[in-house]
Amino acid sequence: MNAIQTRALRRVFTAGRDKRGKSGSRTALDGVDLSIPPGEVHGLLGPNGAGKTTLCKILSTVLVPTSGSASVMGHDVVTGLAAVRPLVGCVFGGDRGLYGRLSGRKNLAYWAALYGVPRRLIDGRTTTLLDRFGLAGRADERVETYSRGMKQRLHLARGLVHNPPVLLLDEPTTGMDPVSAMDFRRLIGELRNEGRTVLVTTHDMAEAEAVCDRVTLVNDGRILHSASPQELSALVSRYGRVEARNVPDTLTQRVRILPGVTRVATDTDGVTRIELASADAAPPVLRLLIERGVTDLATCRPGLEEVYLHLIADRGMEVGR
Amino acid sequence: MNRYLAGFRLQTALLRRAFGDLHTLLTVPVYTLIFLAMTDGVHRPGLSTDAVLAPALMGLWFMAVFTAGDLIVWDRHHGTLEPTVAAPGSLAPVITGRIGAVTLLSFVVYVESWAVGAGYGLRLTVHHPLVFLAGVVATAFATACTAAMIATLLVLPRNAQIYQNSVSWPLFLLSGIIVPISALPDWLRPLSRLSFLYWSAGLLRSALGTHPVDDALLRLTAVVLLGTVGAGAAAFLLRKVLTRLRVLGTLGYS
Amino acid sequence: MSSPLACPARPQALEVLRRAGAVALADLAVTYTWRTWLFGRVPRKLSQVAFFALIGRVVGGEDAERFLVVGNALMACAVETTLVVASSAWERALGTMPLLVSAPAPLAWAFAVRSAQWIISGTGASLVALLLLGPLFGADWQLEMIPVMVLLVVLTAVGTYCFGLALGAWVIDHPAQRNVVSLLANLLMMTICGVQVALDHWPAPVQTLAALLPITHELVALRELLDGAPLSAILPDAAAGALVGAAWLAIAVVAFGRVGERGRRDGTIEFGA
Numbered sequence: 001m002n003a004i005q006t007r008a009l010r011r012v013f014t015a016g017r018d019k020r021g022k023s024g025s026r027t028a029l030d031g032v033d034l035s036i037p038p039g040e041v042h043g044l045l046g047p048n049g050a051g052k053t054t055l056c057k058i059l060s061t062v063l064v065p066t067s068g069s070a071s072v073m074g075h076d077v078v079t080g081l082a083a084v085r086p087l088v089g090c091v092f093g094g095d096r097g098l099y100g101r102l103s104g105r106k107n108l109a110y111w112a113a114l115y116g117v118p119r120r121l122i123d124g125r126t127t128t129l130l131d132r133f134g135l136a137g138r139a140d141e142r143v144e145t146y147s148r149g150m151k152q153r154l155h156l157a158r159g160l161v162h163n164p165p166v167l168l169l170d171e172p173t174t175g176m177d178p179v180s181a182m183d184f185r186r187l188i189g190e191l192r193n194e195g196r197t198v199l200v201t202t203h204d205m206a207e208a209e210a211v212c213d214r215v216t217l218v219n220d221g222r223i224l225h226s227a228s229p230q231e232l233s234a235l236v237s238r239y240g241r242v243e244a245r246n247v248p249d250t251l252t253q254r255v256r257i258l259p260g261v262t263r264v265a266t267d268t269d270g271v272t273r274i275e276l277a278s279a280d281a282a283p284p285v286l287r288l289l290i291e292r293g294v295t296d297l298a299t300c301r302p303g304l305e306e307v308y309l310h311l312i313a314d315r316g317m318e319v320g321r
Numbered sequence: 322m323n324r325y326l327a328g329f330r331l332q333t334a335l336l337r338r339a340f341g342d343l344h345t346l347l348t349v350p351v352y353t354l355i356f357l358a359m360t361d362g363v364h365r366p367g368l369s370t371d372a373v374l375a376p377a378l379m380g381l382w383f384m385a386v387f388t389a390g391d392l393i394v395w396d397r398h399h400g401t402l403e404p405t406v407a408a409p410g411s412l413a414p415v416i417t418g419r420i421g422a423v424t425l426l427s428f429v430v431y432v433e434s435w436a437v438g439a440g441y442g443l444r445l446t447v448h449h450p451l452v453f454l455a456g457v458v459a460t461a462f463a464t465a466c467t468a469a470m471i472a473t474l475l476v477l478p479r480n481a482q483i484y485q486n487s488v489s490w491p492l493f494l495l496s497g498i499i500v501p502i503s504a505l506p507d508w509l510r511p512l513s514r515l516s517f518l519y520w521s522a523g524l525l526r527s528a529l530g531t532h533p534v535d536d537a538l539l540r541l542t543a544v545v546l547l548g549t550v551g552a553g554a555a556a557f558l559l560r561k562v563l564t565r566l567r568v569l570g571t572l573g574y575s
Numbered sequence: 576m577s578s579p580l581a582c583p584a585r586p587q588a589l590e591v592l593r594r595a596g597a598v599a600l601a602d603l604a605v606t607y608t609w610r611t612w613l614f615g616r617v618p619r620k621l622s623q624v625a626f627f628a629l630i631g632r633v634v635g636g637e638d639a640e641r642f643l644v645v646g647n648a649l650m651a652c653a654v655e656t657t658l659v660v661a662s663s664a665w666e667r668a669l670g671t672m673p674l675l676v677s678a679p680a681p682l683a684w685a686f687a688v689r690s691a692q693w694i695i696s697g698t699g700a701s702l703v704a705l706l707l708l709g710p711l712f713g714a715d716w717q718l719e720m721i722p723v724m725v726l727l728v729v730l731t732a733v734g735t736y737c738f739g740l741a742l743g744a745w746v747i748d749h750p751a752q753r754n755v756v757s758l759l760a761n762l763l764m765m766t767i768c769g770v771q772v773a774l775d776h777w778p779a780p781v782q783t784l785a786a787l788l789p790i791t792h793e794l795v796a797l798r799e800l801l802d803g804a805p806l807s808a809i810l811p812d813a814a815a816g817a818l819v820g821a822a823w824l825a826i827a828v829v830a831f832g833r834v835g836e837r838g839r840r841d842g843t844i845e846f847g848a
Binding site: 011063082113 | 584585586587590591593594595597598601602604605669670671673674675676677678679680684685838839840842844846
């Protein structure tokens with residue numbers, strides 16, 4: 001049994017009528033099939049509007065699918081509502097969703113009660129979590145006095161308060177400082193060791209590579225590709241790029257004919273972008289540039305959007321073939 | 322003139338969007354109905370006139386306190402105060418224009434209470450139309466001036482809004498808009514003369530009555546004079562607000 | 576946290592109510608300090624009660640005065656408790672809606688208590704008005720009447736709170752209307768429930784509507800108490816008031832269930848910002 005399973009999952013939003021009385025609709029998820037085995041940390045990677053949050057909403061039971069099905073630990077999210085809810089912990093990024101006027105401790109105790117944590121366990125559970133997330137020192141102060149990072153840690157603690165086997169983390173590092181983001185990666189490791197299944201959405205490729213057992217790339221409500229972090233990193237280096245300044249025209253011509261170079265273009269600022277089709281295409285390009293005295297240069301990983309463009313283009317070719 | 326118009330237009334647009342700001346207009350017909358029902362069958366001359374006039378005056382006042390009075394505070398909350406101040410030209414015309422829009426809209430309260438009165442079978446005749454008209458205009462002027470004073474007053478202390486609610490009912494009592502001031506303790510009565518609503522209520526009441534209106538000019542003058550004092554206070558306070566804005570650098574909530 | 580994962584237990588209503596009470600108390604502490612309550616809120620209520628009681632003095636002498644001081648003093652708590660309409664909408668602003676919906680406990684449990692602070696401040700306001708202003712306008716409370724009076728005030732506060740809660744369930748999906756809705760509710764109660772004018776002033780259908788609203792029956796009971804009626808006469812009216820309050824609570828519970836369902840279908844329950 002998979003911890004999370006979706007089949008042909010589809011969600012269409014009907015937007016309200018506009019001023020001219022026309023009603024539109026938007027497809028946020030379009031036939032998503034996803035299987036996540038228990039204990040896996042699974043990354044859902046995609047740009048804004050790809051459908052990541054919609055999937056999280058459906059799995060956390062705050063949204064019903066238009067068609068298709070989704071289940072958590074074998075329980076359907078629509079028909080098995082009562083069984084699903086206690087199994088899922090839900091955390092979203094940013095600092096909303098907390099009671100600012102309550103202390104951190106009371107916030108946790110409140111959610112523990114709402115999740116049916118037995119009364120005798122609530123106090124111990126909240127204390128343990130406050131310790132674990134480094135909030136013990138200010139546990140009894142009002143949350144509105146917390147820093148942003150502390151609020152995010154409290155959010156994570158809140159998601160764990162009922163000890164759920166499945167955790168949904170929707171853009172959990174939004175607005176986190178680098179140190180907190182590091183802590184966050186360590187935490188994901190701990191959650192994995194505890195045997196929890198984690199679905200984490202992000203638009204940060206490096207983050208997905210660092211913490212996930214498997215990554216699914218989504219775009220426009222559809223799954224583009226599922227990969228291990230190794231495959232992802234290969235994919236990324238495949239679409240690497242070298243950028244250099246002050247490259248003479250004659251040299252540009254020579255670079256263009258090197259193996260693995262797909263495109264060379266110089267913009268008006270004098271920056272030449274050399275796009276590569278494989279990871280082993282970079283060393284000869286760099287060697288040639290340095291030999292000819294070009295030292296103002298850098299290798300770049302492609303942004304998520306570029307990888308997407310490549311992937312969509314590749315798939316288009318497959319379809320066309 | 323442009324800045325007056327700009328303020329007027331802005332406020333009209335804001336009011337059209339945020340119906341909630343106009344909740345006073347919902348209360349006027351209900352208070353009229355309540356007062357009419359309360360005074361039903363009580364034979365005291367002028368009482369039913371008061372039952373219609375009082376809700377209108379209360380409505381005018383509530384509009385001044387809650388809709389116009391919140392102008393600057395609203396701007397501060399939404400971070401639009403600083404850009405308005407930073408724009409070239411003076412802030413006063415913009416505020417005057419905006420309060421003008423609210424005050425103009427306030428005339429609806431007369432229509433509302435009159436309509437409820439008519440629906441209740443009450444036939445009011447304006448026996449002294451000129452006095453009545455002058456009274457209504459002078460009252461609008463004084464209301465606008467007082468609203469400006471409240472708008473600037475509410476910006477200064479931090480907890481002002483908690484007390485914003487508290488002044489209205491004592492003022493209604495003090496102004497004798499439905500309960501004659503003779504029902505108040507003696508020592509309170511001189512204070513009534515400091516409220517423009519006291520003079521307005523008296524004047525409008527007389528204008529509706531059959532008897533000749535005594536001291537019409539004197540009472541009109543009192544309304545206008547008290548309004549002018551309010552405007553003066555508003556101008557003084559606005560200068561204070563602006564000075565504070567410039568010295569402290571900000572009026573926004575930190 | 577090394578214990579076996581998840582111990583799905585059914586949420587315990589009492590525990591949820593107790594913990595949600597903390598939210599209410601925290602909100603109360605922020606809304607009022609002793610100083611702002613005593614010097615801001617209470618004088619405002621007292622002056623409004625006095626205003627209407629004085630109209631009574633003008634129009635009808637001692638009886639009208641007493642009628643109005645009791646009616647308006649009790650109404651003071653309804654004005655306070657219907658703030659639940661607005662404070663229910665606060666959950667949307669806080670961003671806690673998706674978390675409340677996805678939790679196993681019914682949505683109504685959390686909402687039923689999270690605004691209970693208004694019951695406390697409302698009860699306080701009415702009691703101060705009844706005890707302080709009452710005697711000035713002909714309501715002479717005997718010492719032995721006080722416990723029943725307190726009970727009736729609490730009953731009114733809870734009943735009007737439940738009424739507001741049901742309206743709050745509607746306002747959750749229309750947050751911009753929160754102030755207008757609570758205002759209309761208050762004006763309705765003030766007009767037809769025997770606060771300002773006797774119930775029989777209105778036509779029969781209006782009287783029927785009044786009987787379905789909270790405060791109407793409690794107000795009858797409170798005036799009976801003041802007139803020295805025996806407990807056996809007061810009790811049926813108090814019970815009717817409690818029944819109306821309970822009915823509104825039931826409506827609120829059903830309505831909040833609908834809110835969750837509708838939100839899940841329409842996709843209006845937003846995550847994060």
